[in-house]
Amino acid sequence: MNQTQVYFLVGTFVLPALLVVLHTIRTKITLGPFFGVAGVYGLMLWQLLQTGWWVSFNTLHFNTALTLFIPPLILGFLLIFALDGLRTARAYMLMVLTTSAAAWLFSLFRESLAQYVPLPYLIVLSNQQHLAIILGLLFAQMAGMMVYTLIKQRVSWLALPGGHVAGVLLWLACYSLIEFHFTMGMANLSNEWTEFLIATTPSIALLAVYGLLAQYRGLFMPVRAWRHLFSFWRAAQSDAQTEQSGDVIVNRDHVISELRLLNRQLADSSHVMETHMREAAYGILVIDDKGRIRRTNKPACELLATPTLEGLNAQNVLAAQLRNVGTLDALVAAGEGQRHLASNGGGQEQWIEIQVTRLKGEGPNAGYYMILKDVTATVLKERHQLVSSRVRDLHQTGRVLAHDFSNLLIGAHAQLSQLKATATDSKSRQSLITIESALQRAREMLQQLGTGSQFGSPKLINLDLGQLVDESVSIVRASAEEAGVTIELVTKSGFRVEADASQIIRVFTNLIKNAIRASAPASSVRVELQGKGRGIEVRITDRGRGMTAEQLRMAFDPGFSTKDGGQGGLGLAISSLMTEAHGGHLELRANEEGSGLTAIAWLPEAHQLPSAESTYRDLAGLSVILAMPQSELAAALAEKLQREGCLQVAEVYTPEELSALVLEDPGWQVLIVDPAFPLGHLTESLPTSLKIRFLQAGGV
């Protein structure tokens, strides 16, 4: 294949491809370059034709000027017509005609110039030939347009290539007939049509592919009515589809496809919203600008204890169900979630967090979007932490005081005993006894401050409340017998609480002791255990002298005591604090029937199950390293290992810690490794005495 053949073949691809590329990016750069390139093609056609260039492949002979430029010109027209509308197509047609006319005029100018000035070799075209090319182009474009319109309604994918083939063939026919008249023209037509069709193949293929893509994206202009094609006014009027605002050409179909996209996004977000409303664990209220509830979900109805909320006034519902709720606008202004206590009562308190945002709309206020969350657990947990830290502080204060005072007390007491032993007259003995009882009282107060457990620090464990009550009763049994009071114990096992055993026993012994002290000899104190709400109630009932309403009100104040001398007066206050520390509450009630008091301690039921049977028994007595990434699970497992009787347990979170620990603190016996722990090449440097075990789900 020689060089000219290659140039020709490349040209048949590149020339139409350039137009197609410029067309695809027209929304970014406008149609200007496209028109410009098409115009250049028109001029080039004349230049090449007047220079004369034929390319032969065996029996096929191509007049390159015509076979290279006619197909792209017609392709350009069809693209514009199919995708940008009739009005733009007409502009294109006009552009092609003016370019051609300019080329013709230039030829004439050169011809006349050649009479005066010697010019290089040039093929001179006849006027007829000029006219044939130009009219051919005009008719070919019209024919392409018509064939496209005809085919489009029936076989849409064929419309563009079909129109193209028809256009090119019609151009050849027009050109042949006008240039050579009928007989010669028909002969030329039958000679040339194969070459023309072959040269057109690349642009047909390009058109077919581009047409399919445009079809897929929905970019085609709607098909024109036949009568519009040649009517100037109709075309102009109804061509509003092609809006040329600024320099961006907005295709109506493009707008439609964007609308579709928008629609799909809307559908998606409404689907998200629906799912959200259906699945959300928290309550959602959509409220209109008048404050009426438009939409709700199930959790919202449950939280507000109202089966149907739609249509109700949000403000009224909130005011009825929650305490201290402000207006919707106040809630919006509050920003962060506000916690409110539900007023539905029923023993259990319930806290609801409300967060309100304004919906955006046309007006200043299009309504409200409200989220309701049950934060009872969080509130209780926070309160628990708060109170237990208070109790711990108290415990600590007590200990520090105990240290200083116990020295004084024991010293004073010891001296007193000696004095008592030596004192002879009854008067001084009497005053020594008074001092002794005062010291006794001081000691008791001190012990109460130091709280129940003399040793160790408070720690919450899952426990059987029944057993704690049994234990408390057995502790006070002796003093009950001493006072001649019987204790009736109605207890049940199976009530689990999360508690610090020594504190809870302290509370119960305190309460029972109080009851015993209040009781007359030969009466009885009843200790009863029963489930109530989400917790357990321990009722301690005596038949004693009871309290006045005034006394009941002050009973929990520190220092209050109905007893003479004896008790310290901190017992109830501390018991109440400790009960609250456990998330419960303590209450004193006068018995409805007969005299006496009932002390009611309510404790919430444990959320966690008691720990299952051990799988680590064989590790008892050993020094164990637990290598695990830092997590609550790691801490829990370490604690479990410790409880199972491991001699010592070390939690290491990183390889550095592991290697430092085994290096500096030898004597570790077992290493438990979580698969997620990056042990890496560390294994080699570990001492051989260290047995390695891998942690799997459910055990080691």
Next chain:
Amino acid sequence: MAASSSILFVDDHNLVASGISGLLRAREHRVFTVNNLTDARSALENSSFNLLLLDINLGAENGLSLLEQPTSRLPPRVIMLSGLSEQEWIFRGFELGAFGFISKSIEPEELLSAIDTMLTHPPLPEAGWIWDTQKKAVVSAYTCFPKETVLTHKEREVFMHMREGNLDKQIAEIMGLSIHTVRVHLRAIKRKRGHNRRLEKVF
């Protein structure tokens, strides 16, 4: 306690020292009372005792340091007395050979009977005896402090430094350990003690 034992009583409170020793003397024991460690050391040098009653907190001094640098003449039984019942000190004392611990927040008569009862027990190899004021009985230290809450020697050392307000890095430096090991110990301390007691008052 056998009649006429000889007892060394170390307590910085005169009120306590004289009160308790008076009661002990009333039971015909020989009691020698001192207020500080220097006197205690010289007393131990000069005479021999059957029993040492040692207050842990002696004002500026810590009674346990008497056990840390033992003279060869330490009595066979050492009972710690204190108004505080801090696990760390009690177990530190046991580690140094103390025999038992009795809290001071009891009545004097109870204290005497506690000492008597305790001395009838053989020494506990691993820990020591504690007088449980609620049960009025002598129990093993591990009954009052569950094993899983008792710090190991190393952990206790770290804990003591921590309570003195040292930072992790300083503790590592003092103990000649790496910061990693110190952190592992701190973790164990936190687990055993339930909460971070770094800020607790030093007594």
